[in-house]
Amino acid sequence: MKTILMQFDTDASPSTFDRVVAVDAGADELFSYGGISPENVTGLVHGAIFTRGPKDLKHTAIFIGGSHVSAGEALLKQVVDTFFGPMRVSVMMDSNGSNTTAAAAVLAAKKHLSLDGLSALVLGGTGPVGHRVAQILASQGSTVRVASRTKDRAEQTVAAIRTAIPKAQVVPVATGTEAELLAAASGVSLIVAAGAAGVELLSEATWRTLTDLCVLIDLNAVPPLGLGGVQVMDKGVERQGIFCYGALGVGGTKMKVHKAAIAKLFESNDQVLDTAAIYAIAETLG
Amino acid sequence: MKTILMQFDTDASPSTFDRVVAVDAGADELFSYGGISPENVTGLVHGAIFTRGPKDLKHTAIFIGGSHVSAGEALLKQVVDTFFGPMRVSVMMDSNGSNTTAAAAVLAAKKHLSLDGLSALVLGGTGPVGHRVAQILASQGSTVRVASRTKDRAEQTVAAIRTAIPKAQVVPVATGTEAELLAAASGVSLIVAAGAAGVELLSEATWRTLTDLCVLIDLNAVPPLGLGGVQVMDKGVERQGIFCYGALGVGGTKMKVHKAAIAKLFESNDQVLDTAAIYAIAETLG
Amino acid sequence: MKTILMQFDTDASPSTFDRVVAVDAGADELFSYGGISPENVTGLVHGAIFTRGPKDLKHTAIFIGGSHVSAGEALLKQVVDTFFGPMRVSVMMDSNGSNTTAAAAVLAAKKHLSLDGLSALVLGGTGPVGHRVAQILASQGSTVRVASRTKDRAEQTVAAIRTAIPKAQVVPVATGTEAELLAAASGVSLIVAAGAAGVELLSEATWRTLTDLCVLIDLNAVPPLGLGGVQVMDKGVERQGIFCYGALGVGGTKMKVHKAAIAKLFESNDQVLDTAAIYAIAETLG
Numbered sequence: 001m002k003t004i005l006m007q008f009d010t011d012a013s014p015s016t017f018d019r020v021v022a023v024d025a026g027a028d029e030l031f032s033y034g035g036i037s038p039e040n041v042t043g044l045v046h047g048a049i050f051t052r053g054p055k056d057l058k059h060t061a062i063f064i065g066g067s068h069v070s071a072g073e074a075l076l077k078q079v080v081d082t083f084f085g086p087m088r089v090s091v092m093m094d095s096n097g098s099n100t101t102a103a104a105a106v107l108a109a110k111k112h113l114s115l116d117g118l119s120a121l122v123l124g125g126t127g128p129v130g131h132r133v134a135q136i137l138a139s140q141g142s143t144v145r146v147a148s149r150t151k152d153r154a155e156q157t158v159a160a161i162r163t164a165i166p167k168a169q170v171v172p173v174a175t176g177t178e179a180e181l182l183a184a185a186s187g188v189s190l191i192v193a194a195g196a197a198g199v200e201l202l203s204e205a206t207w208r209t210l211t212d213l214c215v216l217i218d219l220n221a222v223p224p225l226g227l228g229g230v231q232v233m234d235k236g237v238e239r240q241g242i243f244c245y246g247a248l249g250v251g252g253t254k255m256k257v258h259k260a261a262i263a264k265l266f267e268s269n270d271q272v273l274d275t276a277a278i279y280a281i282a283e284t285l286g
Numbered sequence: 287m288k289t290i291l292m293q294f295d296t297d298a299s300p301s302t303f304d305r306v307v308a309v310d311a312g313a314d315e316l317f318s319y320g321g322i323s324p325e326n327v328t329g330l331v332h333g334a335i336f337t338r339g340p341k342d343l344k345h346t347a348i349f350i351g352g353s354h355v356s357a358g359e360a361l362l363k364q365v366v367d368t369f370f371g372p373m374r375v376s377v378m379m380d381s382n383g384s385n386t387t388a389a390a391a392v393l394a395a396k397k398h399l400s401l402d403g404l405s406a407l408v409l410g411g412t413g414p415v416g417h418r419v420a421q422i423l424a425s426q427g428s429t430v431r432v433a434s435r436t437k438d439r440a441e442q443t444v445a446a447i448r449t450a451i452p453k454a455q456v457v458p459v460a461t462g463t464e465a466e467l468l469a470a471a472s473g474v475s476l477i478v479a480a481g482a483a484g485v486e487l488l489s490e491a492t493w494r495t496l497t498d499l500c501v502l503i504d505l506n507a508v509p510p511l512g513l514g515g516v517q518v519m520d521k522g523v524e525r526q527g528i529f530c531y532g533a534l535g536v537g538g539t540k541m542k543v544h545k546a547a548i549a550k551l552f553e554s555n556d557q558v559l560d561t562a563a564i565y566a567i568a569e570t571l572g
Numbered sequence: 573m574k575t576i577l578m579q580f581d582t583d584a585s586p587s588t589f590d591r592v593v594a595v596d597a598g599a600d601e602l603f604s605y606g607g608i609s610p611e612n613v614t615g616l617v618h619g620a621i622f623t624r625g626p627k628d629l630k631h632t633a634i635f636i637g638g639s640h641v642s643a644g645e646a647l648l649k650q651v652v653d654t655f656f657g658p659m660r661v662s663v664m665m666d667s668n669g670s671n672t673t674a675a676a677a678v679l680a681a682k683k684h685l686s687l688d689g690l691s692a693l694v695l696g697g698t699g700p701v702g703h704r705v706a707q708i709l710a711s712q713g714s715t716v717r718v719a720s721r722t723k724d725r726a727e728q729t730v731a732a733i734r735t736a737i738p739k740a741q742v743v744p745v746a747t748g749t750e751a752e753l754l755a756a757a758s759g760v761s762l763i764v765a766a767g768a769a770g771v772e773l774l775s776e777a778t779w780r781t782l783t784d785l786c787v788l789i790d791l792n793a794v795p796p797l798g799l800g801g802v803q804v805m806d807k808g809v810e811r812q813g814i815f816c817y818g819a820l821g822v823g824g825t826k827m828k829v830h831k832a833a834i835a836k837l838f839e840s841n842d843q844v845l846d847t848a849a850i851y852a853i854a855e856t857l858g
Contacts (some may be wrong), residue, residue: 001310002309002310004305004306004309006302011615012612013605013608013612013615013616015615015619016578016603016615016617016618016619017618017619017623017624017759018619019576019603019619020576020619020620020623020624020632021623022625023574023601024574024575024624029309029316030601031302031305031318032603033299034616036299040298040299043297043299043301043302044299044302045302046302047301047303047304047305047306048302049303050303051302051303051307051541052306052310053309060306082290088659169370171681216343255623287596288595288596290591290595292588315602317588317591319585322585326584326585329583329587329588330585330588331588332588332589333587333588333589333590333591334588334592336589336595337588337589337592337593337596337827338592342669346592388633438715460582499748
């Protein structure tokens with residue numbers, strides 16, 4: 001029986017990126033839909049769960065993608081709510097690559113640092129990827145400073161992470177001024193930059209003054225990069241004694257995590273691959 | 287040469303149900319289109335008939351689906367009208383699963399009854415599935431009472447069936463009141479319920495009073511079911527001496543008929559699989 | 573690694589014709605998109621170039637199609653402009669079949685005539701196919717009269733051809749009147765008709781008076797055909813001493829060129845298959 005991956009994309013055209021990865025991950029057939037929302041997905045889910053017998057449902061799965069993470073989350077909720085009893089298929093949510101990228105970034109940090117008890121700063125921590133980096137780090141026992149230009153936006157993300165992980169050690173920090181930035185970065189061993197493309201969040205001159213710093217990860221691939229002095233291809237390169245990772249250096253691992261998650265979907269019909277589940281898959285690749 | 291099935295769906299998004307069945311029926315490639323109407327289908331049909339040579343055209347076929355049977359019928363007409371001479375491909379129409387479901391229901395009845403000369407009642411007989419159940423039964427020599435709440439709606443369906451099958455023994459009956467329902471059901475050996483989801487059309491107390499009844503088939507899968515006391519998974523279960531079938535009990539056969547019809551499309555390039563042709567395929571599976 | 577062809581169609585529904593040919597040309601996976609324009613293609617191209625590693629990018633390619641050649645050209649430009657450095661995939665443009673049809677027509681002429689120094693007339697020379705027939709002939713050293721009902725439209729096409737091929741020997745001619753038509757056809761060895769469907773551009777009585785004529789090619793498949801007396805299935809048939817080709821006679825070669833071009837896309841990741849490149853591929857099939 002062929003494996004079928006149904007790609008439900010919240011953008012008008014289904015992502016070619018996600019399609020190529022699905023093909024390379026070994027899905028036999030790909031049903032790609034664009035413009036999908038909670039309002040029009042129910043019939044499509046019924047076609048997934050009512051066609052093959054219960055013991056064959058693991059050969060069908062759903063991938064949720066698109067540019068907007070909040071739209072993807074609403075779609076995931078509706079898809080899962082449509083399932084009932086054994087009538088369900090496995091589903092993965094990775095809008096904007098947020099979960100696979102965050103998992104790959106944390107995996108990079110873990111090569112050099114013990115995550116439990118680690119002190120970390122996530123710049124651009126309120127965006128979809130930064131939010132998930134902070135959430136995964138917190139789930140592994142790190143104390144995470146979630147940074148945004150203003151503290152109130154950071155507080156919203158911190159509250160959302162605490163809802164997902166009640167024991168999370170997460171602190172909102174503002175990085176609107178150089179003094180705030182220096183205070184936010186003081187004492188951390190890991191800094192991850194997950195801000196908007198083309199904005200330098202931290203200069204090399206500044207991070208060279210940080211005495212506890214061990215790992216720098218920049219997830220921005222478009223120049224100017226997010227962390228001064230870190231190169232886009234860096235993959236554990238030592239610069240000034242700091243292990244550096246650029247977006248393309250993390251990208252290879254992100255792709256492996258993405259493919260492994262797609263393959264995992266077809267192992268049983270009852271999986272919901274969200275942030276935590278995707279990081280758990282990433283860890284097995286470590 | 288790969289087999290190609292072009293799925294033309296009258297709904298905005300092409301049905302995942304029909305896609306899964308097409309894959310499982312062995313079609314190598316599936317071209318799925320949503321939002322197809324007589325106005326925009328001609329160019330798509332030209333691409334089907336003008337690409338492969340006449341002797342290879344049997345490897346390309348068209349499937350017409352969607353929620354609305356009348357839209358599907360209009361599309362089928364336009365597709366067939368676009369063919370000329372040997373420039374044609376086989377085409378199947380099964381909007382809303384109407385033809386395959388009706389064929390499977392009649393096949394179930396046939397296990398217990400001789401259709402020729404049979405007296406049958408189709409409740410919800412004016413809907414797409416009920417209409418086709420009545421039409422197939424009439425084509426096999428049954429005398430069929432086509433029921434609706436009011437007689438005039440039933441008369442329209444009866445007229446349509448007589449156009450398709452001039453010798454059809456079909457009678458319109460109203461079932462708006464309990465007295466009408468009792469009169470309609472009196473003396474029949476088979477009752478098929480094909481009404482709207484969630485409406486009980488006949489109570490167990492009532493059908494237990496019918497002395498000639500032999501088979502009950504309920505095509506509604508959503509509770510409350512259409513025939514009181516019949517269970518959704520029933521597949522020939524005897525209840526009060528009556529052989530009972532529920533929607534899921536018929537569903538397995540429907541899926542077999544659907545797959546067999548898809549496979550049949552690729553045997554030659556000149557088939558039009560409508561209600562009669564799909565029932566003929568179903569009979570070979572009997 | 574599977575080959576992936578991304579079909580970007582400027583029409584609302586992606587062409588089934590181009591899809592069937594892509595399947596028959598051996599592309600393993602086809603990602604078909606309709607309604608694509610320069611405004612919404614960039615993200616789709618990013619998904620093509622950012623997923624597979626540089627050495628595997630040759631397994632992904634892009635096909636640009638649709639009814640409107642100018643829309644296809646604008647899309648091709650945007651796609652190519654999105655590439656950078658080694659981050660590119662091969663791309664073919666064949667809106668309305670213009671390039672493959674024109675290449676097949678010239679290939680037919682070449683069986684009987686030396687193209688270098690040839691004097692040719694292209695009727696309907698300002699349409700997408702006629703334009704490309706004239707351009708290919710000019711690129712091979714022919715002197716080409718580009719005909720339209722009025723000379724000013726022909727002059728625009730001639731200017732466009734000279735931009736593509738600076739040394740082109742192309743002359744605009746009007747064929748609005750019978751006298752103009754006779755003057756335009758006088759002395760040519762090849763006439764190609766590429767006008768609108770159902771319009772006879774040249775009568776048999778007229779072309780029988782042309783003493784230098786050797787080959788007639790009619791690319792119109794809908795009666796009345798474009799060249800009186802030429803049959804749609806003609807493939808080098810001699811009529812009155814003239815080698816004649818009809819649209820279906822050229823169509824088989826067009827299909828071979830189309831398939832060969834699709835296959836060629838996957839040989840490297842840096843090809844842009846435009847008019848000249850597609851004719852170069854056609855020549856290897858000669």
